[in-house]
Amino acid sequence: MESSTLGSPILARTPTDWPMTFYIRIDRRGSFHTYPHVGGPFRKLQEVHDAIERYLEDRRHPTMFKEQDGVSLMDIAIREAMYWPDGSRRNGPKSQMIEESHSEMRLLVQALVDKYNDDHNRFGDLAHELKDVMKYQYISEGQGYYHFNFTTKTKRADAFGCGTNNLFFVEVEVKFVNEEDEKLVVSCFCMVKPNDNGHCYGCVNNGSIRMKHPNNAAAYTAGHLELPSGCCSGDWIDYDEDEKAEEDNIRYMFKGMDDPEFLKEFLTLPPGATPIV
Template sequence: WYQVYFIRTDRSGYFRMYPDLGGPFQSLDQVDCAINHHLAKLQHPSEFEEKDNYSIVDKLIHEHNYYPDGTPKRTNSRSKTNPNEEQRHLVQAILDQYNDDNNLFGVHAHELESLVRHKGIYENDRWFYHFNFTTKTKGANGTLGSSNLFFAEVSHMREEDAWEVNCCCTINSDDNGHCYGCRNNGSPGMQHPTDTGAYTGGHLDEYLPFGGDDRVKRLQGYVFCLVQEEALEGVLERIYSYFDRDRNTVAEQLK
C-alpha cells in the first residue's frame, strides 16, 4: 500500500503539494504534518478492526488481504478508480510551474484539461517521462477558450526521487519531432516539438529493459506476483510458528 505525493517550490519559495493537501506550506515540517494527517485519514479503522471477538490469527489474515483503508489487496480496485491519477498529479505540478515561470496568473493561467498520453524512457541510467496534455485558458468573460496542446519531459536518475523538468511547451497539432524512446516502446503517437533539442530523452535507438513497454508490464506483473507469493509464504510461516492451526484452512482464507 502506498501513496505518492509530488512537491514543488513556487516562485515565492513556498511548497506546493500534489494531490492538493492545503497550503502553500512554508517549511518541509509543515509538508510532513500535512502528509501524516492525510495518511491518518486514509488509514481509518475498518469495521473488522473495531471488533474485539476476532483472534490474532484472523487479524493477521485480514491485514494480509486488505490495505489500511479497507481496499482489498488482490484486486485492481485502487487502480481502476483513476489509473492515471499519479501522472495527472505530476502533470498538474509541471503546468503550475510553467504558469509561474511565465507569469501567467488569473485568466491568463493555463488550466489542465486532459492528459492525452504518457510514456517512460530509460537511457543512460536515467528515467525520462514524456507527456502530451491539453490545457485551456479563460477569456475576458470567464469562459474557457480553445484547447492548447502541450509536450513535457521530466527525468530523474535511477533510484532517486528528485524530478527535473527538462521541457514544457506548447506544440502545434502537426509537430512531429523524432523520438526513438516513444516510437520503440509503444507510443508512436506521442507528439514532440519539431526542435528535437528541446527535449533530452529519446535520442538513442534503444528499448526499455526486457523489450517493449507491453512486455515490461507483463514481466513486472509476473515479478510482483512472485514477490506476493514470497510475502504470502512469510505470513503463513509466521502464523504456523506461533499458532497451532490447520495449514489448508489458513491458506484458503488468504487466497
C-alpha cells in the same frame, strides 16, 4: 513557442506502504503547494511532511489491521498482504490500476502547469488551465524520464498564440533522493502542433506511438537510444481472481506460520548467533 526554464523541481513523495504519491510544488515566493491538496500553502518542507502524515492517518482503516477478538495474527497478516492501509486492495483489476495511474499523472501535470504559470507570470485570463492529459510515458535509460502530452486553455489569447486549445509536450527527469522521495526536473516544456513528428524511441518502443514531440529532437533528452521494445512499458498484471480466491492462495502460502512450533523454531537463534538489541 514558449519554453520553460528549469526553475525549482517538483518534489515527489511516496510514503512507505501507501499506494499514492504526493507532488510538491515550490512557488517563486518559497511556499509549498501539494497535489493532492493536504492544506497549506506551507512555509517549510517539514510542515508538508507532517500534513501528509495527518492526511494518511485520516484515511487509515480503523479496524482492519488491529488485533481483535476472534481475529488471529494469521488473519491480520493475510489482510496486510491483500490490502493497503486504507483498506483498498493491493492487487486490484487492471482497469482499477490504470485509473489510479491516470489520476496520479493528472495531479503531476496539474502541478507542472501551475509551476509554468507561476514561472512565467501567467495569471488571470492568461493563466493556462489544464484540460486533458492525452498521453504519458515513463522512459528508463539509466536515468528515468516522463514524457507528457496534454492540452490547456486560456481565457484570452496572447502573442504566442495560446488560446482555447493548446497542445503541450513536457519532459521531466526523475532524480532519486531516497526510498520515499524523488525530484522531478522539467527539461522541456513547449507547445507542439498536431503535425509535429519528432522521433522518440522511448515512446514508440513502449507503445506510445501517438505521443507528439517537438520536431527539434535536441529539445528533449530521452528517447534517442534504441532500447529493446517494451523494456519499460509499465504494463500491469490483470488480477482477475476474487478476494476469496486471493485470500485462499495467501493462506496456503502462509500455512504453518501460526503454528507455535514453527514460531519457536523460526525465532530460535542459530548456535553462536548474537541477538541484535
